[in-house]
Structures are given as structure tokens and as C-alpha cells.
Amino acid sequence: MEIEFTLNDQQIATDAPPDITLLALLRDHLSLTGTKEGCEIGECGACSVILDGRVINSCMVLAPQVAGRSVITIEGVRGAGGGPNDMQENFIDYGAVQCGFCIPGVIMAGEALLTHNPRPTREEIRWALAGNLCRCTGYQQIVDAIEATAQGRANGADNPGDHGEG
Amino acid sequence: MARFDYVRANSLHDAIQLLNDPGMVSKPLAGGTDILVYIRQEEPWFDRLVDISRLPEPIIVERDGTQIYLGAGVTFAEATRSELLNQTAPLLVDACRSVGSPQIRNLGTLGGNVINAAPCADSLPPLVCLDAVAHIRSPEGERQVPVSQLVTGPNRSEVKAGELLTHFSFATPPAGVRSTFIKLGRRNAQSIARLSMAAMGRTNAQNVVDFARLTPGAATPRTERFREVEARLLDQQLTEELLVAAGEQATATMLEVTGRRWSTEYKELAIRALAERALRRVLHNGHGAC
């Protein structure tokens, strides 16, 4: 069936079977493989994307459900010049990335958090990451990186990129 | 070949009609968090999902006089943000907040949580504790069923094929009544059903209990108010002994229903402790020593 929606701020129309997940639509039909496939039962957060401004698991949404809505994936998170945005830079600087598998999902959760709560406490950052499992880092550096991003944005140092919802 | 079809309902009327299309088994799709897990593991038993998540006339959370109306499509996250629910039903907000992750809270709905009736459905004990009523629509009209009777056991609800749960309603709790919801953490209770406890209560100026309700989750097959516990508390002076006695009664009531089984040794201790803790939280008001 034909599915029309806004993907990373671009209007798109694509043909897909009605019984696949948004995750499969992104990865297998649109070749956007930044969104990762982990558990596929809503527990790991590797597949996190932002749907109409809120972070969700793309393995828990049926592809046709996004018709007429806005989806932001990790491919839509970038700095003004097309490279990493401030949060992604901070993840690198703070050593928050090890194998990297969980990171696209973690970034989406982090961006969604800062959209709705620009100055979160460390506790609130941890709470916002409750749905993202990371086997490598122990979360400490991830929390540091998100905290630094919030601080940076509050100081107006580094504006968020052109990824819409943030 | 797709394993099932998908259609989006454009109105409540449309949804009811689609759900009752002859010659085809249809199932409503709201938040999707249960169905998507299901279709990954099993062959779907339905021919078509009817997407009801974007009806133009959804009930969010509204007050009408003393009644609160709560749409079945309200997500856990929306419930958590609702000022009206924070004022009138903090126990339900606590329960919604305790749901796994932000990602799931943004998708999962209260209606779906109740209808799918997982033994650990977090919103069920608070809704039962509030004496909430479910409003169910079919081509014949609307029927109303108390939530406590709607869910008859683990994964079994009274909603029939072709029917749609549209919303819940409950009476605003009397002034001064406090409420809470506590859940045992997943890791502590990994291999055992996740116990939880919903409680409402109030003591008067003489420190006498004049409102008490207690609803344990996942302790008994049906989620119900433990009326023996409530009776044990009502009109009594609030003391430490009373809370202990109420906790013991909670365990006794559970055993009456379930009998002893493999998990009882754990559950009887846990239920007593949870009941005591929840009741202390809602009843302790600074009037007395307790």
C-alpha cells in the first residue's frame, strides 16, 4: 500500500506491505540503516526514532500508521554543515560511544528529551534513557555527553542542527 | 503476501463499522505495543487491523461535574502529563509513570493495557481502585462494565469481537483522599508475576480512617478491591498495629482466592509489605503518631 509521510523533513511516498513495522520500512525499504534492529519487541531502544516529536520504538509501530505524520531518524540528526551535530560531537568527545550499536537510539532519546526539557537534571537524563540498553558504556559518559549538550545549547554556543524536532 | 491487512478508521462510527465487516476478522489497533510483539511471534488470528489511534473525536481527559472521562486511546505519557489526572487520580499517574520506557509510554494506551489484560498491566489496579467503568461501543449502542468485571483473568477480557472500548469514567475521589501506586521492580521479581498495589485513603481530624480502598495487581487472577482489608481499616483509629493488621488481612484475602501455590511463599510476604507501605502513604496525614 502507498504510505505518504514526512521523513527527516522531506515529504515522501513509498509502497510497502501493510504488515511490516516502521523499522522494516526504514531499513529494508528505504535503506536507512542508521536505525538499528535489536530485540524487535520494544525492550532495547536500538530502533528509537522520533514520531511527531516524541521518541518511540520503530519496531512497535506498523508502517502504515505513520501516514501523514513526521518521522525523524538518526539520518535526520546532523549539524548545519551536514556533519555531526553538537550532541553527536559531545558523544565523541566524552567517549560515550563504544561499539556504537545503541547510539543512534540513544541520540534520538537524548534529542527528544532536550526538545521537551532543555535543562534536564542528571536524574532526568537517566530516566529518559530507561528505554535504551547499552551493553558497553555503563551510561556514565552518555549522561555526561547529553548534559554537556544541554549546557552548550543553553549557552547558545552550539545551536542544534537542522533536525526539526530535536 | 501480507499476513494481514490494515485500514485506518476515520471516525468512531467508521471504526465500529469496520470492526463489524462481515466475512472478515478485524481487530482494533491503538498503541500497538502488544499486537506488534504478538505478530512477531505468532500467526495473526485476524485478517485486518483497524487503526483507531487517530480518530478525530478522541476523548482525552475531561471532567464533567464529579465524573472524570478518560479516553481509551490516551497514552501512558499523555496520562502522566494530564493536570486533571495528576489532581484527581495520582495513583493512575504513578502507574503510567512506572511503565517501562519513554518509548513505550509514548505509544501504549490505557485502553490497550486494560483490554489485553496482561497479568502485569500496570493501569489495571488503579482503575479498579477508582471504581472506573469501561464504556464499550458496538453497532447496538453503548454498554458499561465496571473495569473489575471487564478483565476476567490473565489475558482475558469481556470485550467481544466487533466491540470497541472507547473510554473510562470514574467519580472524582472525595476531597482529601490521597492515592498511590507501588510496584515491585522488574529485576526483583523477574520470574514471578510483578506484584503491585493501588491504594486510596483518608483519615479525619481525629486520625480515624474514613476512606480506604486497596487493589493489589497480579496477586489474584482477577484484579479486585480487597474489601476485607478496607473493612478492617474503616472507622478505626490509625495506628501502627492497624496497618500491620491490614497487611496481614491482604495476605489472607489473597490466599482465600488463590490457595497456596509455588509462588505463595514469596507473594504472601510481598503483598503484606506492599499493602502496609501503600496504606501508610495514603493514610498518614500528620494528625497522629503513626
Ligand code: FES
Ligand atoms: S529493536 Fe525495537 S526496541 Fe529493540
Ligand code: FES
Ligand atoms: S556502545 Fe555498544 S551497546 Fe552501547
